[in-house]
Amino acid sequence: RNTMNTEAPNQAKPRDNQRNISNKENAEKIKRPSAQENKLTSLLSQKPILGVVKDNTQARSNTSLENITKNKSLTTIDSNRSLPGKDTASRVGPCQKQVGTQIIASKYKESILRVIKGKDKMFSPVYPLRKHKVPPNLRSKMVDWMIEVLCSYKCADQTFFFAVNLLDRYFQMTPTVHDVNDLHLIGVACMFLAAKYEEIYPLKMSVVHEKIAHKKLSAESIRKQERDILAAVGYELTGVTLYELVNHVLYICGVKERFSERHVTYLEKIAVYLSKMVLYDYELVSTNSYKVLAAGVIFVAYKIIEQLERTFVAADNVQSISLHLEVEEGVIYETATKILSIAKSFETTYPHLDNLKRFHEVTFDDVKKEI
Numbered sequence: 001r002n003t004m005n006t007e008a009p010n011q012a013k014p015r016d017n018q019r020n021i022s023n024k025e026n027a028e029k030i031k032r033p034s035a036q037e038n039k040l041t042s043l044l045s046q047k048p049i050l051g052v053v054k055d056n057t058q059a060r061s062n063t064s065l066e067n068i069t070k071n072k073s074l075t076t077i078d079s080n081r082s083l084p085g086k087d088t089a090s091r092v093g094p095c096q097k098q099v100g101t102q103i104i105a106s107k108y109k110e111s112i113l114r115v116i117k118g119k120d121k122m123f124s125p126v127y128p129l130r131k132h133k134v135p136p137n138l139r140s141k142m143v144d145w146m147i148e149v150l151c152s153y154k155c156a157d158q159t160f161f162f163a164v165n166l167l168d169r170y171f172q173m174t175p176t177v178h179d180v181n182d183l184h185l186i187g188v189a190c191m192f193l194a195a196k197y198e199e200i201y202p203l204k205m206s207v208v209h210e211k212i213a214h215k216k217l218s219a220e221s222i223r224k225q226e227r228d229i230l231a232a233v234g235y236e237l238t239g240v241t242l243y244e245l246v247n248h249v250l251y252i253c254g255v256k257e258r259f260s261e262r263h264v265t266y267l268e269k270i271a272v273y274l275s276k277m278v279l280y281d282y283e284l285v286s287t288n289s290y291k292v293l294a295a296g297v298i299f300v301a302y303k304i305i306e307q308l309e310r311t312f313v314a315a316d317n318v319q320s321i322s323l324h325l326e327v328e329e330g331v332i333y334e335t336a337t338k339i340l341s342i343a344k345s346f347e348t349t350y351p352h353l354d355n356l357k358r359f360h361e362v363t364f365d366d367v368k369k370e371i
Contacts, residue, residue, distance in 0.1 A: 109248070109251065112248060113248055113249070113252060113324065116244060117240075117245075117291060117325070117326065119239045119240045120245075120289050120290050120291050121289065122236070123165060123169065123236075123240050123290065124288075124289040124290045124291075125165075125168035125171075125286060126172065127172075127286040128167075128169070128170075128171035128172035128286070129171055129282070131177055132171055132177055132178045132179070133178070133180065134171070134178060134179065134180055136283075138183055139282055140280045140281075140350060140353060141353060142183055142187045143164055143279050144280070144353035144355045144356065145187065145355070146160055146190075146191055147160060147276065147355040147356055147359055147360075148355040148359070150163065150191060151355075151359040153195075153203060153207075155195055155198070155199055155203075156198055156199065157243055158198050158241065158243055158244065159191075159194045159195055159197075159198040159199060160194075161241035161242055161243040161244075161275070161276075161279075162194040162197065162198055163187075163190045163191045163193075163194035163195075164190075164279050165239070165241050166190040166193060166194060166229060167186065167187060168285070169232075170186065170190070170228075170229045170232050170233060171186075173232045173233055173234075174232040175232075176228075184213075184216075184217070185221060185222070185225050186225060186229070188212060188213055188222060188225075189222055189225035189228075189229055190229065191203070191208075191212075192205075192208050192222060192226060193229060193230070197237055205219055205222070205223075208222060209222065242278065242279070242290045242294055242297070243272070243275055245290050245291060245294035245325070246271050246294045246297055247268075247271070249294060249298060249324050249325060250267070250268070250271065250298065252324055253320055255267060259305070259309060259312070260309075263305060263308060266308070267301055267305050269360075270304055271297055271298065271301045272360065273356070273360045274300055274301060274339060274343065275293075275294075275297050277339075277342065277343060277346060277356060278297065278339060280342075280346075280350060280353070280356075281342055284338060284339075288335060291325045291326065291327055292325075292327050292332075292335055293339075294325060295321050295322070295325045295327040295331070295332045295335060296332060296336040296338070296339045297339060299314060299318065299321060299332050299333075299336040300336045300339050300340050300343075302314035302317055303336070303340075318333075
């Protein structure tokens with residue numbers, strides 16, 4: 001391995017009078033990790049957090065919807081009821097793109113990233129609940145319920161991320177002040193809109209009214225809320241989500257050419273898991289743009305893959321992430337540390353929100369056993 005590009009950002013180069021030290025000593029000196037990287041490594045070694053993703057789309061829950069403001073699980077829908085004519089083949093992941101799409105993406109990948117980054121500021125929420133009477137913990141509960149609903153109906157991951165983005169942007173931009181009693185209707189309307197925009201077979205109003213809302217919300221109220229959301233966001237729907245940024249940067253970094261197919265699959269699953277997990281944390285989402293969050297997610301995913309692919313050094317790729325996303329390396333380390341801390345304490349912080357685990361369970365020990 002060429003060690004000339006693996007210096008830590010603040011490490012000084014050897015002086016002229018030190019050029020005669022042995023190659024072994026020089027390599028060790030250059031490879032010495034920074035304090036920030038040591039902190040990340042320490043967090044990773046404390047307890048396993050990520051691993052094999054289990055297919056839990058058939059899992060059921062016996063909870064029922066009473067009121068989103070109560071300390072109970074949100075509506076549980078029948079996961080065996082998929083939409084007519086829809087199967088898992090309609091869920092196209094980053095490694096399942098058609099050949100034509102891959103050629104276009106390869107040719108215009110830098111231009112696509114430039115456009116996505118240009119919309120990052122507009123689409124990244126900044127304390128969206130500031131003027132509303134909705135506490136952050138209920139927003140986290142809504143995010144968790146969206147995972148259950150959209151995964152059970154086999155919607156694409158992008159649909160979930162777009163629904164959460166619509167939720168946050170609506171709260172941030174609407175002139176109406178909402179309270180906790182409005183959150184259920186707003187969340188349902190955001191999922192309905194996102195499915196219409198992203199899915200080949202979108203959710204139907206009859207399904208939303210009868211199965212998701214359990215007839216507690218009228219069809220007309222859902223339609224009216226859709227119109228209010230579209231008006232509040234200025235009909236700006238084509239923008240950027242955290243999921244799009246993470247996947248596009250991984251594509252540009254050429255992970256498919258650098259890792260085995262199995263490692264690429266786990267890297268993508270880990271990145272999706274971390275990206276969804278990040279959206280639970282209101283403070284982290286409100287204080288960082290999607291670009292910064294994407295950089296942190298990718299670096300944490302790299303650190304986990306580093307433990308599987310011993311020839312891969314995550315720290316060597318910080319500069320590439322920084323260059324593509326235009327995020328300073330120090331900020332990447334800081335954000336990655338926060339994300340890893342959230343992952344370690346997730347079950348403690350969100351003890352009753354288990355849909356991320358149910359539908360995207362990841363245990364690092366299981367990954368090692370599989371590989």
